Structure formats: C-alpha cells, structure tokens
Amino acid sequence: MNKKVLLVHPEISRTKYNFAGVIDNEPLELEYIFALLKKEGFDPFIWDGQVEKEPFINKLHEIEPFAVYICGRTRQENFMKEYCLAAKDMNCITIVGGLHVQLNYRRFFCSYIDYVVTSFDIFNIVNILNDIEPENSICIQKNGKWTVKEAVPFDINRLPLADRSYYYEHTDRYRYLELLPCAHIRTSYSCPYKCSFCCRSKMNCGKYSARDIDNVVDEIAEINCDNIYIIDDDFLFDRKRIERFINLIRLRGIKKKFVCYGRADFIAANADLMQELKDIGVYYILTGLEAADGKRLKNYNKKTGMKTNAEAVRILNEVGINIMGMFIVDLDFTAKDFRSIYKWIKRHKVRHTAISIFTPEMSSELYEQYRGRLITDDPSHWDYLHVVAKPEKMSVRNYYMYYHILVVKLFLKGKREGIYDFLDYGYYIKSMLKNLFKFGG
Ligand code: SF4
CATH class of the missing domain: 3.20.20.70 (Aldolase class I)
Structure with a gap:
C-alpha cells in the first residue's frame, strides 16, 4: 500500500526580488507534520522550494505519493495552487494549510484541492490520510461541493517534537x-x-x-x-x-x-x-x-x-x-x-x-x-x-x-x-x- 506523503513548501518567488541567501527559513511546520506522519506509519518526504535544486514536478514523479500537503504564505498562493493541480493530475489527495490558508481558506476552494486545513491542528492531517473525517478546523470538497467545519484553537503543547x-x-x-x-x-x-x-x-x-x-x-x-x-x-x-x-x-x-x-x-x-x-x-x-x-x-x-x-x-x-x-x-x-x-x-x-x-x-x-x-x-x-x-x-x-x-x-x-x-x-x-x-x- 502506498503510504508516501509529499510535504511541500513552495519557493518564495521565481524572480530575484526576494531575500533568498539573506534569510532562508527552516520549514518547521512541515517538520512537525513529518514527525507525526512517521510515528503514524506513513512515509513522508519534504520538498522545500527555497533550497531544492530539483524541480517540484520531478520530485512528484520520482516519489509518486498518494497525498501531498502544501503550505505557504500569501505570496506563494499561485505556486501552491500550481503544485496541487500537478498532484491532482497524478490522482493524489491534495491538502493545503499554513498561515495564509487558515485566514483565507475560501481562496483555495478549487476543483483540484480536496482539503483546506484551517487551524494548527496537524492531527487533522493524519485523520484525513487515515480516511477519518476531522470534526473541526477543516474544509472538505466532495464532488465540487465544499463543506466548512468551524476552526477551533489548538493547544501548542500537543505538538510533537519536530523531526x-x-x-x-x-x-x-x-x-x-x-x-x-x-x-x-x-x-x-x-x-x-x-x-x-x-x-x-x-x-x-x-x-x-x-x-x-x-x-x-x-x-x-x-x-x-x-x-x-x-x-x-x-x-x-x-x-x-x-x-x-x-x-x-x-x-x-x-x-x-x-x-x-x-x-x-x-x-x-x-x-x-x-x-x-x-x-x-x-x-x-x-x-x-x-x-x-x-x-x-x-x-x-x-x-x-x-x-x-x-x-x-x-x-x-x-x-x-x-x-x-x-x-x-x-x-x-x-x-x-x-x-x-x-x-x-x-x-x-x-x-x-x-x-x-x-x-x-x-x-x-x-x-x-x-x-x-x-x-x-x-x-x-x-x-x-x-x-x-x-x-x-x-x-x-x-x-x-x-x-x-x-x-x-x-x-x-x-x-x-x-x-x-x-x-x-x-x-x-x-x-x-x-x-x-x-x-x-
Ligand atoms: S499584532 Fe502582534 S505580531 Fe502583529 S505587529 Fe502587533 S505586536 Fe507584532
């Protein structure tokens, strides 16, 4: 059974108008999810567009995951959508989350996105991958119709140690x-x-x-x-x-x-x-x-x-x-x-x-x-x-x-x-x- 999950933080921009090489941030959010997925028996991979030389699309084809999770800021919205579209072409489950998504979830109601995570509760991602519908803090697409489940605060003390x-x-x-x-x-x-x-x-x-x-x-x-x-x-x-x-x-x-x-x-x-x-x-x-x-x-x-x-x-x-x-x-x-x-x-x-x-x-x-x-x-x-x-x-x-x-x-x-x-x-x-x-x- 395919248990591979690709966790993605897209590149900041495709121009040189950014702070690459001056401030490059560790993808901590993905590392928390990585740790949790490993513990739950999944096979996670991280692709961070800030540091990767291999293009996302190559990584996607090389890994052939059954699901992708993509997070980013407002400035990365276009890349997040582009990557979800590519993953959907390969029949992956597509999940988006992160700061921008949480506050602007409706912008991600697209045909090629399955789940929009609207809180810091990363246990919801595990539930989705285990085919269990989360009770809150999630938007779910079924046959083009979106269901919005109310976001609730998350206790940061529940986070695992990042891998x-x-x-x-x-x-x-x-x-x-x-x-x-x-x-x-x-x-x-x-x-x-x-x-x-x-x-x-x-x-x-x-x-x-x-x-x-x-x-x-x-x-x-x-x-x-x-x-x-x-x-x-x-x-x-x-x-x-x-x-x-x-x-x-x-x-x-x-x-x-x-x-x-x-x-x-x-x-x-x-x-x-x-x-x-x-x-x-x-x-x-x-x-x-x-x-x-x-x-x-x-x-x-x-x-x-x-x-x-x-x-x-x-x-x-x-x-x-x-x-x-x-x-x-x-x-x-x-x-x-x-x-x-x-x-x-x-x-x-x-x-x-x-x-x-x-x-x-x-x-x-x-x-x-x-x-x-x-x-x-x-x-x-x-x-x-x-x-x-x-x-x-x-x-x-x-x-x-x-x-x-x-x-x-x-x-x-x-x-x-x-x-x-x-x-x-x-x-x-x-x-x-x-x-x-x-x-x-
Ligand atoms: S709301 Fe908080 S994080 Fe934002 S600028 Fe004010 S002090 Fe800083």
Missing part, C-alpha cells in the same frame, strides 16, 4: 543574515496584541497559546545548531516566562545565539532583563518600530509611542543586542515622510532595519477599506516589497522611487557600519539599482 532530518541535510542554506546555519523553534501561536496592519493576532482563532518553557529549553538543548531563531510572533511577552527561560538556559549551560521578536514597550519596561538576555546569547531582537511619528503608531493601534521606541533602541544598543528595527512605509507617504524614517533611524542609531511597504492583509478589514485602490490582485505581490494599492500622494512610479532610494540609503549605511559583510555587496547594490530603474525613478 529536523531535512534541516540537518541543508544546514548550508537555512540562515538568518550572518547566522548560518540557523534552526527555528516555535514556543507560541498567535499574538496578544492587535495592531491594525497585522493578522498575527487572528491566528489560532485569536487565542494566544504558549508552550511550557521547560520543554522549549529541553528542545533547544537537543538541537544541533549554535543559532536558534525563536519564531513566535511576540516572544518577549510574559516577564515571568522569560525569567524562567533565562534561568533554564543558564542552568543547562546552553551556549547558543538567539533571535526573537519583542515589542518596544516590553524592552523599555524590562531594561534589567535585556542585559540578562544578552548574557545568555540573545543576538538579534526583531522589533516593530513601524513609524517615525506617534500619530501613525496610534493609527496602527500599536499601543506604544515614539519615546518608548527610542528608549527600546537605546537600551538594546547599550547592552549590545542587535535591534532589527522593522518599519512600514505607508501609502500616504510624501517624500518628506520617506526622509523622516531615514533621519529617525540615523538619529537613534538603529543599525539593522527592515522596511515593508504597507500591504492590506487579505484577511483584514483593511483589505475591504483598500479594495477600491488595489492596483493588483496577484497574491505574489503580497510580499511587502510591492505596492499593491495606489499611493495617496504620488504616483506608483514615484512611490517606488522613494522606497528604493530609502532602501539603498539604509543598505549603504549598513555597509559603512559593516553589518552586511557576509553579503556580496556588488550583487546587492546592482540589483537595488536595477529595481530603482525597473519600478520607478
């Missing part, structure tokens, strides 16, 4: 900037905050679910990698949990570098913890600073202010943790607003930055608000690098020009400060200039 065999085979690829290789770990689902531009708080049916921190540290101790990226939407949330994390890492004598997300208000209110985090190896904290003015932070329902942001940057700079400041360039930006972001970053000595173009998430109220202004409906443009809705105060072309000028200025600033020494500067400068001329300017 990282695939990761260990590709340690030359999975990285976070200069941290190569870099393994992922997840300790919670969803986010307790509700910033207006972000859909993370809607994940897991809006229920924040955190793992027992002792188990998390046990898992970290077992991972054969010196760099650990904690991919929670907001790891620095519960002070007591973080204190326990610090103590356990010390007690176990774990010596690794850590990357995690943390809000500016937590950093500013817990300055004493930041030194301790530095001491146990926290290397990057990714922080949504978002804007260079308080009015925007208020509009985004960020529940922080510019003073808090400045304080968070100051504290992390002082203790020597790299803050990765994440900013949004909004669609109502003027040329002055683009310059203000750069000035704020320079004034506050934020060395690492990531700039996203404001993108109304498909699952959000904002999407409805911006519907009339959308200039594309191609999901591959929902990558925060493309303008998807018409800017308010300038043409799309000029908007791209100012955006790319900002990106180039920040890149050159980073180059002067030596933070991107692991990159091939020539290649990046060339591609940035190319983007400047391709999109605008």
Whole structure:
C-alpha cells in the first residue's frame, strides 16, 4: 500500500526580488507534520522550494505519493495552487494549510484541492490520510461541493517534537543574515496584541497559546545548531516566562545565539532583563518600530509611542543586542515622510532595519477599506516589497522611487557600519539599482 506523503513548501518567488541567501527559513511546520506522519506509519518526504535544486514536478514523479500537503504564505498562493493541480493530475489527495490558508481558506476552494486545513491542528492531517473525517478546523470538497467545519484553537503543547532530518541535510542554506546555519523553534501561536496592519493576532482563532518553557529549553538543548531563531510572533511577552527561560538556559549551560521578536514597550519596561538576555546569547531582537511619528503608531493601534521606541533602541544598543528595527512605509507617504524614517533611524542609531511597504492583509478589514485602490490582485505581490494599492500622494512610479532610494540609503549605511559583510555587496547594490530603474525613478 502506498503510504508516501509529499510535504511541500513552495519557493518564495521565481524572480530575484526576494531575500533568498539573506534569510532562508527552516520549514518547521512541515517538520512537525513529518514527525507525526512517521510515528503514524506513513512515509513522508519534504520538498522545500527555497533550497531544492530539483524541480517540484520531478520530485512528484520520482516519489509518486498518494497525498501531498502544501503550505505557504500569501505570496506563494499561485505556486501552491500550481503544485496541487500537478498532484491532482497524478490522482493524489491534495491538502493545503499554513498561515495564509487558515485566514483565507475560501481562496483555495478549487476543483483540484480536496482539503483546506484551517487551524494548527496537524492531527487533522493524519485523520484525513487515515480516511477519518476531522470534526473541526477543516474544509472538505466532495464532488465540487465544499463543506466548512468551524476552526477551533489548538493547544501548542500537543505538538510533537519536530523531526529536523531535512534541516540537518541543508544546514548550508537555512540562515538568518550572518547566522548560518540557523534552526527555528516555535514556543507560541498567535499574538496578544492587535495592531491594525497585522493578522498575527487572528491566528489560532485569536487565542494566544504558549508552550511550557521547560520543554522549549529541553528542545533547544537537543538541537544541533549554535543559532536558534525563536519564531513566535511576540516572544518577549510574559516577564515571568522569560525569567524562567533565562534561568533554564543558564542552568543547562546552553551556549547558543538567539533571535526573537519583542515589542518596544516590553524592552523599555524590562531594561534589567535585556542585559540578562544578552548574557545568555540573545543576538538579534526583531522589533516593530513601524513609524517615525506617534500619530501613525496610534493609527496602527500599536499601543506604544515614539519615546518608548527610542528608549527600546537605546537600551538594546547599550547592552549590545542587535535591534532589527522593522518599519512600514505607508501609502500616504510624501517624500518628506520617506526622509523622516531615514533621519529617525540615523538619529537613534538603529543599525539593522527592515522596511515593508504597507500591504492590506487579505484577511483584514483593511483589505475591504483598500479594495477600491488595489492596483493588483496577484497574491505574489503580497510580499511587502510591492505596492499593491495606489499611493495617496504620488504616483506608483514615484512611490517606488522613494522606497528604493530609502532602501539603498539604509543598505549603504549598513555597509559603512559593516553589518552586511557576509553579503556580496556588488550583487546587492546592482540589483537595488536595477529595481530603482525597473519600478520607478
Ligand atoms: S505587529 Fe507584532 S505586536 Fe502587533 S499584532 Fe502583529 S505580531 Fe502582534
């Protein structure tokens, strides 16, 4: 009996307009499913388009699975569908899941897709493969008719330990900037905050679910990698949990570098913890600073202010943790607003930055608000690098020009400060200039 299941994470894009070679993420979601399927007597395989040289279609024909499971973000929707179509041509059971699918399941009601998984409950995938109909968190297609079963929150503590065999085979690829290789770990689902531009708080049916921190540290101790990226939407949330994390890492004598997300208000209110985090190896904290003015932070329902942001940057700079400041360039930006972001970053000595173009998430109220202004409906443009809705105060072309000028200025600033020494500067400068001329300017 064929028990082969192909677990797929499609490539991010087929252009060079992405972060391949700079940030490549371990396919952790697939590794959880892989572990569970193996335990249940299936024969799983992983194909991650970020690192595979062999095209998906070749892998599909080589393995001849009886089922495929495909996950991805909004920007990968087209590839997910393309791969399901190819798998259906071979009479495979086709299942899709992941962050984008969970919040936008109706976009996947296609004739060549059989199941749409709408929660983090990976036990539902096993049920499907065992021909048992899941009771909830699933959409099922039978003869062209879809049945939607309500999604319910999943307790993250039920997850098995990820099987990282695939990761260990590709340690030359999975990285976070200069941290190569870099393994992922997840300790919670969803986010307790509700910033207006972000859909993370809607994940897991809006229920924040955190793992027992002792188990998390046990898992970290077992991972054969010196760099650990904690991919929670907001790891620095519960002070007591973080204190326990610090103590356990010390007690176990774990010596690794850590990357995690943390809000500016937590950093500013817990300055004493930041030194301790530095001491146990926290290397990057990714922080949504978002804007260079308080009015925007208020509009985004960020529940922080510019003073808090400045304080968070100051504290992390002082203790020597790299803050990765994440900013949004909004669609109502003027040329002055683009310059203000750069000035704020320079004034506050934020060395690492990531700039996203404001993108109304498909699952959000904002999407409805911006519907009339959308200039594309191609999901591959929902990558925060493309303008998807018409800017308010300038043409799309000029908007791209100012955006790319900002990106180039920040890149050159980073180059002067030596933070991107692991990159091939020539290649990046060339591609940035190319983007400047391709999109605008
Ligand atoms: S931006 Fe960060 S803090 Fe705000 S909802 Fe999203 S994940 Fe949570």
